[in-house]
Amino acid sequence: MIGISIATKWEYEATLEYFSIKDNERFGYPYGEYFMRTINDTELVFYSTGVRKVNGVGGNQYMISKFNLTKVIVAGTCAGIDDKFSNLDIFVPDKAVQYDCTVKEIEPFIKQSFIVDIDLSKYGNDFYTGTIGTADKAVVMWKDYLELKENKIIIADTEAGAIAYICKKNDVECIIIKGISDFPTEESNSDNFDSNIEQINIYLENTPKVMNKIFGEYLKRFI
Numbered sequence: 001m002i003g004i005s006i007a008t009k010w011e012y013e014a015t016l017e018y019f020s021i022k023d024n025e026r027f028g029y030p031y032g033e034y035f036m037r038t039i040n041d042t043e044l045v046f047y048s049t050g051v052r053k054v055n056g057v058g059g060n061q062y063m064i065s066k067f068n069l070t071k072v073i074v075a076g077t078c079a080g081i082d083d084k085f086s087n088l089d090i091f092v093p094d095k096a097v098q099y100d101c102t103v104k105e106i107e108p109f110i111k112q113s114f115i116v117d118i119d120l121s122k123y124g125n126d127f128y129t130g131t132i133g134t135a136d137k138a139v140v141m142w143k144d145y146l147e148l149k150e151n152k153i154i155i156a157d158t159e160a161g162a163i164a165y166i167c168k169k170n171d172v173e174c175i176i177i178k179g180i181s182d183f184p185t186e187e188s189n190s191d192n193f194d195s196n197i198e199q200i201n202i203y204l205e206n207t208p209k210v211m212n213k214i215f216g217e218y219l220k221r222f223i
């Protein structure tokens, strides 16, 4: 069975809507809820984990163990970092890094032991790829955005790098399919708080669009 890991309630609600899931098909588990679907003769379990690294890892470890998963696909939204790209562009990263695991003042910003390489060779190359950076904090502040950009991170989120890391420990393949929901903006142009609210509103507006694009145009290629 393949697991489809979804972080937020908004991403999961868009998923329920996309697959027309009825109430009696939804089951609870300690990190959120799940439902099953068969697509192209492959059994899939879609589950919400909650946000940030602890929930992402806990939910996925639970599901890997409960359903003996052979592959995990992390589906969801992310921040855009490389400004060549736009909102709603979809990525399948070939590298996932946790960038908040070092003392950056005295250690490298990214340490080799927190990088997971993802072999995408069997899936062709008809998609955007690159490095996704994961940390427990959302990328909102302009200085955080600039630091990620300097370190060649293309997109950023708050779960995927940690999920890829624990999949590797379980010897389970991990594919990350993420769409850009928002870009940080320079807060000096406006009030910090207003700028943050604006980014959250853009995230909320784009979340169903990203999820529909992932399920409609990308999922089948990776199962």
Ligand SMILES: Nc1ncnc2c1ncn2[C@@H]1O[C@H](CCC(=O)c2cccc(C(=O)O)c2)[C@@H](O)[C@H]1O
Pocket (backbone or CB within 6 Å): 007, 008, 051, 052, 076, 077, 078, 079, 137, 138, 139, 140, 156, 157, 158, 159, 181, 182, 184, 196, 197, 199, 200, 203
């Ligand atoms: N900018 C982001 N940075 C990191 N991850 C992002 C970003 N955007 C989307 N994600 C992904 O979506 C989810 C939730 C998004 C989220 O928390 C968020 C989004 C926008 C603004 C704020 C804020 O506080 O102002 C918080 C996370 O689970 C993560 O996997």
